Amino acid sequence: MASIALMKSFVGLRHSTAVDNHSTAVVTKHTVSAHKYCIKASKSGPKLAGRNLKVAVVGGGPAGGSAAETLAKGGVETILFERKLDNCKPCGGAIPLCMVREFEIPLDIIDRRVTKMKIISPSNVVVDMGRILQPHEYVGMVRREVLDSYLRDRAAAAGAAVVNGLFLKMDLPEEKNAPYVLHYTDYSSKSSGSGEKKTMEVDAVIGADGANSRVAKCIDAGDYECTLAFQERIKIPDSKMKYYENLAEMYVGDDVSPDFYGWVFPKSDHVAVGTGTVTHKADIKKFQTATRNRAQNKIQGGKIIRVEAHPIPEHPRRRRVLERVALVGDAAGYVTKCSGEGIYFAAKSGRMCAEAIVEGSENGKRMVDESDLRVYLEKWDKTYWVTYKVLEVLHKVFYRSNPAREAFVEMCGDEYVQKMTFESYLYKRVVAGNPLDDLKLAVKTIASLVRANAFGKEMEELSIIN
Ligand SMILES: Cc1cc2nc3c(=O)[nH]c(=O)nc-3n(C[C@H](O)[C@H](O)[C@H](O)COP(=O)(O)OP(=O)(O)OC[C@H]3O[C@@H](n4cnc5c(N)ncnc54)[C@H](O)[C@@H]3O)c2cc1C
Structure with a gap:
């Protein structure tokens, strides 16, 4: 997580992202919402005779499950392809509160509710970011194998x-x-x-098959730069696990990563310790050792139970829709810079794309075309483009x-930030700030950068971006 408020004060950006309150109900058990999508619009594709639109969703992670x-639910014949039904995606598993609400995530699949988020500077100055949270607010920690299979089961229950x-x-x-003729290896037969x-022949395809x-290759969508993320699952003694019960840590510094951050996230019965880098991938193990060293006294005696690595996209692909x-x-390519957050955006983009298809096909009754799918792209870019840009600038500066x-860590100590x-x-929205507080923050940001002797270099970075 990183501070958009900080960035607003620094570059004068102010934005507001729409929140889709699809459903604000929080369910506590594995239940399936019964509501159907019935969207009326005048469409141009030919009516389908004797059958409904057939769409393949490739990949059963959060994006694919939601799509x-x-x-x-929208009346489309849907085939969801997943190569590994017990897939355990390498991931920190942190999800924002709005995801729990919008996607009706049952509380019993959330392993931990993090209310303390410590950010630790290169010189080990510690700031607790969670002080201002309300009693009902938290960052959810999930195991991906649990979340993904839950979302897939829910898709299956919907048809x-x-x-x-x-x-x-x-x-x-x-x-x-x-x-479209899809070629695949079917593992269903034992x-x-x-x-x-x-x-298999289908009318349309949603590619939700990850980094x-x-x-993407089939439609020549172009490559993107990736962060290489590396993570170790470490089982630590119960007494030490107590410390991480509701606490996540983020370490920043050249030692843990030249362009990302190191983390210790609590999981059900262990911690996930990891780091990432775009520019120095060959040194990833060195950065991982440094992250472990920084958290050493808190994870000492731990046993590594799993080692995993995976790319994280740095920016969207050149092409996201073709016919x-x-x-x-x-x-x-919908992961945010700075925070490396992608689970919510995956689920949200999957849902948004599927809604555009349901709408364009009038609940599966008509053929769709590229203009129907572009409705999703336009809505996505309108809603999130500024968020991605702000985090990109923040990343470059801090x-x-x-x-x-x-300077960044010092600013994170500010209550307004x-x-x-x-x-x-938590809510994927930026509320209108208080102008006086914004001004004070701008002055504080500059003062912190000056104090940290970082101002000249960061202003150069900023002028390059602009
Ligand atoms: C180490 C690490 C830590 C992270 N921590 C966080 C975090 O704490 N919070 C956060 O929000 N984000 C985090 N992310 C990012 C997050 O994991 C991704 O953004 C998110 O998983 C994207 O979801 P997705 O559904 O698009 O893709 P994926 O989760 O990658 O799912 C793709 C699915 O497609 C399947 N698949 C792939 N190819 C095929 C094929 N050819 N045929 C059939 N199936 C296929 C895969 O098995 C997989 O199930 C992290 C990423 C990494 C690497």
Whole structure:
């Protein structure tokens, strides 16, 4: 998490992101919401005779699960492909409160409710970011294998067919409205361990297959720069686990990463310790050792139970929609800079894309075309473009040198900064700030940068971006 408030004061940006209050109900048990999507609009695609629109969703992470559920509820014949149904995506698993509400995430799959978020500077100055949280507010910590399979089950309960299959490639149609032919290895049959090669014809495809998306390759969507994230799951003694019960830590400094941060996040019965880098991937193990060293006295005696690494996209792909194919989540490149947050944005983009298809097809009754899928892109960019840009600028200013990081941590101690940061992270909205507080913050930000001797370099960075 990083402070949008800080950035607003620094570059004078002010934005507001719409919050889709799809559902504000919080459910405590594994229940499936019964509401259907019925969207009326005048559409141009031909009516489908004797069948409904058939859409393949490739990838059963948060993006794919949400997309498939929305499509199925909207009357679209939905096939969700997931290569590994017990996949345990390498991930910190931190989700904002608005995700719990909007996506009706049952409270019993949230392992930890983090209310203390410590950010630790290169010189080990510690700021607790959670002081201003209200009693009902927290950052949720989930295990991805639990969250992803819950969302997939919910899609299946809504009517999606879940196929345990590895998507290989697809043949693009040569004529308007002709089907896409998907080639995949089907692992559903227990008779053959290596799976069975199959094909399937569909009208449209949502690529929700993560950072190494094959769907993206099929539509020549272009590459993106990636952070290499590395994480160790460490089982620490119960007495030490108590310390992390509701606490997450973020370490910043050249030692833990030249361009990202190191973290210790609490999981159900262990902690996840990790770091990432875009520019110095060959040194990732050195940064990981430094992160472990910084947290040493708190994780000492721990046993590493799992080591994992995965790319995190740095920016959206050049192409996210082509004809009747759309990319969502990491496949599209929707992780925020600075915080590396992607779970909420994956689920949200999956849902938004599926809603556009449901709307464009009039609940599965008509063929869709590229203009229908572009409705999703326009809505997405309108809602989140500024958020991504602000975090990108913040990243460039505060993550590039130790003096700037010291200034960053100092600013995080400011109550107003914390309030605005948590508003934007927990609820994905930025409320109108108090002009006087904004002004005070701007002065404080500059003073911190000057004190940390970071101002000249960071202003140069900023002028390069602008
Ligand atoms: C180490 C690390 C820590 C992170 N920590 C956080 C965090 O704390 N909070 C946060 O918000 N974000 C975090 N992220 C980012 C987050 O993990 C991603 O943004 C998020 O998982 C994206 O969801 P997705 O559904 O788009 O893709 P994924 O979660 O990657 O899901 C893609 C799915 O597609 C399946 N798949 C892939 N290829 C195929 C194929 N060919 N055929 C069939 N299925 C296929 C995969 O098995 C997978 O289940 C972290 C990332 C990393 C690497």
